[in-house]
Amino acid sequence: MPAFSLDPVQTAWCAELRSLAAERLRPLAERGEPGHVNRPLVAELGRLGLLKRLFTSGALDLCLMRESLAYSCTEAETALALQGLGTYLVHAHGTPAQRDHWLPRVTEGSAVAAFALSEPGAGSDAAALSLTAHPDGPSRWRLSGEKCWISNAPDADFHTVFARTTPGAGARGVTAFLVPADRPGLTGTGLDMLSPHPIGALSFDEVPVTADDVLGEVDRGFRVAMGTLNLFRPSVGAFAVGMAQAALDATLVHTAGRDAFGGKLRDLQTVSHQVAEMALRTEAARLMVYAAATAYDEGAPDVPRRAAMAKLLATETAQYVVDTAVQLHGARALRRGHLLEHLYREVRAPRIYEGASEIQRSIIAKELYAGLEAS
Secondary structure, three states: OOOOOOOHHHHHHHHHHHHHHHHHHHHHHHOOOOOOOOHHHHHHHHHOOHHHHOOOOOHHHHHHHHHHHHHHOHHHHHHHHHHHHHHHHHHHHOOHHHHHHHHHHHHHOOOOEEEEOOEOOEOOOHHHOOOEEEEOOOOEEEEEEEEEEEEOOOOOOEEEEEEEOOOOOHHHHEEEEEEEOOOOOEEEEEOOOOOOOOEEEEEEEEEEEEHHHEEOOOOEHHHHHHHHHHHHHHHHHHHHHHHHHHHHHHHHHHHHHOEEOOEEHHHOHHHHHHHHHHHHHHHHHHHHHHHHHHHHHOOOOOHHHHHHHHHHHHHHHHHHHHHHHHHHHHHHHHOOOOHHHHHHHHOOHHHOOOOOHHHHHHHHHHHHHHHHHHO
16 A cells, blocks of 8 residues: 555545544543543543554554544544553563453553653663662562653553663663552652643652563563554654644634735735645655554564654654644634644644654664665
8 A cells, every 4th residue: 555645444534533533532631630641531532442443453553543633632642642652562562461451451441551661860861771670589570760751650550661670781671561550669640741641750669570570571671662662653743743734724724714914814925835834744744654654564674764754754843833823823822722722732742752853863864874884
């Protein structure tokens, strides 16, 4: 299937998702408590079958879901994405017991997952993790340290936690653990963020884990973390594209109807050219996202580069498009409750999480030079 073209079934499905998000998910989102997991919203995503689809379809499907939901309800998009990010390692690398216990609950929307990688001193440099898993007998460890900027913390029912099992080994000495929220010694607090998503910090005070909690292999957790991000980075771009399209469509309506200087705002060439630029960049970002997702689904060797490019272009584009939309709307867009005021707060974080824009550029350059040396 060409990456640049959706078939009629996909196009219709995206339209249906936008409608579902506006009619069934947005009302639930509006009733949620800022900064906390909206469990009724998560449960509705489960009833609609969208959470199950996270694990039964490919990267392009994930991108279409995230783009479509983001267009109509960013809170629903984020709830879906956080469930996928927190649970994907269980799906891909969990033991049969781990999968049997958690996946049905996640897909029905009754259990909430968290992806716990970042730390106060290890954000962009994810290999510099200091959360320690020190031995506590054969195939047993105790987790000690802090995590920060963790999605769905502290409300999640379980956490995918990355901890250092071999000191001084860098990326090679990190292990992924599945840690239920009720483990003794695990506590958390919420963080008050620019956009009021459920984001928090976790504290690990000698939290017990065993070999039964390991996801994948001991000391190989960093690799599976990066593999998860290679899947989700293009879909972060899809989230950004959905927001950009919403901002663009709102701008088209506003500039076509707004009286200004004896005509409509769209009649001013400087305005119409800005709108054209917004549309051009949004479509270019969408195509790169679809291409990266298709490459992932086809098992292409250059997925890390494509994923980084897609996330970088799409998130930077969305920032530009939303900012320009605010400028063309004027003061009304800054009023609390306006769509663009909401998008302006939402659009900033994707340029940072799951690898900041600077990290994406480093990945792209590294992959380009590796290709040169291999040729």
